[in-house]
Amino acid sequence: xxxxxxxxxxxxxxxxxxxxxxxxxxxxxxxxxxxxxxxxxxxxxxxxxxxxxxxxxxxxxxxxxxxxxxxxxxxxxxxxxxxxxxxxxxxxxxxxxxxxxxxxxxxxxxxxxxxxxxxxxxxxxxxxxxxxxxxxxxxxxxxxxxxxxxxx
Numbered sequence: 631x632x633x634x635x636x637x638x639x640x641x642x643x644x645x646x647x648x649x650x651x652x653x654x655x656x657x658x659x660x661x662x663x664x665x666x667x668x669x670x671x672x673x674x675x676x677x678x679x680x681x682x683x684x685x686x687x688x689x690x691x692x693x694x695x696x697x698x699x700x701x702x703x704x705x706x707x708x709x710x711x712x713x714x715x716x717x718x719x720x721x722x723x724x725x726x727x728x729x730x731x732x733x734x735x736x737x738x739x740x741x742x743x744x745x746x747x748x749x750x751x752x753x754x755x756x757x758x759x760x761x762x763x764x765x766x767x768x769x770x771x772x773x774x775x776x777x778x779x780x781x782x
Contacts, residue, residue: 665741666776672718672733673774676751679712679722679731683753692726693753699723701731717741728753734761749774 679701686696686703697703701712701722712720718733735747748761759767759775759782767775773782 662777665745668717668739668741669747669774669776671716672735672747672749673757673776675712675715675718675720676731676733676749676757676774679720680751680755683724683729683731693724693729694726697722697724697729718747 682703683693683697687693690696695704699721701720716736717739718735721732721734723730723732730750730752733747733749735741735745737745739745741747746761746764748759750756750758750760756772757774759771759773761767762771762775763778771782773780775782
């Protein structure tokens with residue numbers, strides 16, 4: 631009796647089905663990790679801007695008139711606007727006693743299909759997520775959400 635060499639069609643289809651199932655699980659999980667890595671830019675820069683605002687307040691005794699809307703501290707100080715921002719745009723608003731810094735995701739920067747994220751921080755160190763993965767959040771989001779399913 632002669633033995634056949636090779637794979638049967640059933641063995642090949644079984645292997646393809648297993649690869650398909652693994653890919654269906656692994657690819658979305660990997661994409662989630664990549665997005666979380668990009669969200670760190672926003673939280674890091676917001677925390678850095680908070681420190682700069684507090685330093686400016688210590689020097690000037692108020693928050694207003696020392697920063698422009700692009701978060702550049704004035705007048706020509708050593709503290710500059712946020713540089714190297716790849717995934718987010720930053721805006722600052724301030725009065726004599728308050729400030730708010732907002733990070734809004736840029737379009738088409740690899741933050742997923744619903745890549746619309748907005749984070750804020752203010753003078754009381756209130757960290758708020760106002761938009762996550764394209765969904766506007768309105769209640770009790772007093773933290774920076776970093777992954778789907780997180781809550782404050």
